[in-house]
Amino acid sequence: EEQLVESGGGLVQPGGSLRLSCAASGFTFSIYWMSWVRQAPGKGLEWVANIKQDGSEKYYVDSVKGRFTISRDNAKNSLYLQMNSLRAEDTAVYYCARVHVIAVAGWFDPWGQGTLVTVSS
Amino acid sequence: DIQMTQSPSTLSASVGDRVTITCRASQSISNWLAWYQQKPGKAPKLLIYKASTLESGVPSRFSGSGSGTEFTLTISSLQPDDFATYYCQQYYSYSPAFGQGTKVEI
Numbered sequence: 001e002e003q004l005v006e007s008g009g010g011l012v013q014p015g016g017s018l019r020l021s022c023a024a025s026g027f028t029f030s031i032y033w034m035s036w037v038r039q040a041p042g043k044g045l046e047w048v049a050n051i052k053q054d055g056s057e058k059y060y061v062d063s064v065k066g067r068f069t070i071s072r073d074n075a076k077n078s079l080y081l082q083m084n085s086l087r088a089e090d091t092a093v094y095y096c097a098r099v100h101v102i103a104v105a106g107w108f109d110p111w112g113q114g115t116l117v118t119v120s121s
Numbered sequence: 122d123i124q125m126t127q128s129p130s131t132l133s134a135s136v137g138d139r140v141t142i143t144c145r146a147s148q149s150i151s152n153w154l155a156w157y158q159q160k161p162g163k164a165p166k167l168l169i170y171k172a173s174t175l176e177s178g179v180p181s182r183f184s185g186s187g188s189g190t191e192f193t194l195t196i197s198s199l200q201p202d203d204f205a206t207y208y209c210q211q212y213y214s215y216s217p218a219f220g221q222g223t224k225v226e227i
Contacts, residue, residue, distance in 0.1 A: 035217075044208065044219055044220070044221045044222045045157075045159075045165065045208055045210075045219040045222075046219065047216065047217045047218065047219070050215075050217075059215050059216065061216060095164055095165075100170070102153060102171075102212065103153075103213075104212075104213075104214065104215050105153075105212035105213070105214060105215060105216075105217045106212050106217075107155035107167060107170040107210065107212055108155070108157075108165070108167065108210070109167035109170075109176070110167075111164035111165055111166075112164065113163075113164055114164055
């Protein structure tokens with residue numbers, strides 16, 4: 001069964017840092033683009049970042065550029081999101097998702113169960 | 122950036138109803154569009170990609186159509202399990218974007 005499991009969420013103060021992890025299983029992780037997508041409480045879905053199979057290309061939504069870094073370790077079948085300079089508006093459930101890329105982007109399937117990040121003092 | 126707008130934001134319907142949700146893109150995205158279903162406290166689930174291709178295992182009562190800037194998701198006969206929030210998503214650009222969602226409620 002293809003599965004993604006996120007971890008690393010929690011409560012952090014504004015300006016703080018957090019590193020999210022996503023463990024993949026049931027598929028060949030190294031041949032897929034991967035993404036992080038977030039959802040603020042009671043709000044819609046927002047794409048956060050994409051990373052190519054070998055990590056050579058990365059894309060970010062404007063609101064996190066310079067603060068968040070997406071990375072991966074294909075040997076460990078793992079995806080990461082390093083989040084620095086966190087703001088209250090970064091509070092959300094963060095999902096990792098596999099990307100089925102067509103040309104420059106793609107659709108997301110499967111998704112992990114999500115991990116909640118709360119930025120508050 | 123390409124903006125996605127869904128309508129309506131909320132839809133009240135009954136079991137057995139035919140339901141249609143519209144998604145409009147701010148510029149042409151060809152058929153690079155996906156639809157997802159999300160239930161409270163759960164991750165989104167892929168329903169349709171390439172505007173009209175049904176994901177494996179998704180009931181045939183779901184269908185998608187459209188190209189360019191206007192797209193629709195149709196549920197031919199609403200079932201109790203279909204009450205959820207539905208999102209469209211474009212993947213035409215390097216910055217994929219979702220619509221704001223349509224909540225289908227009783």
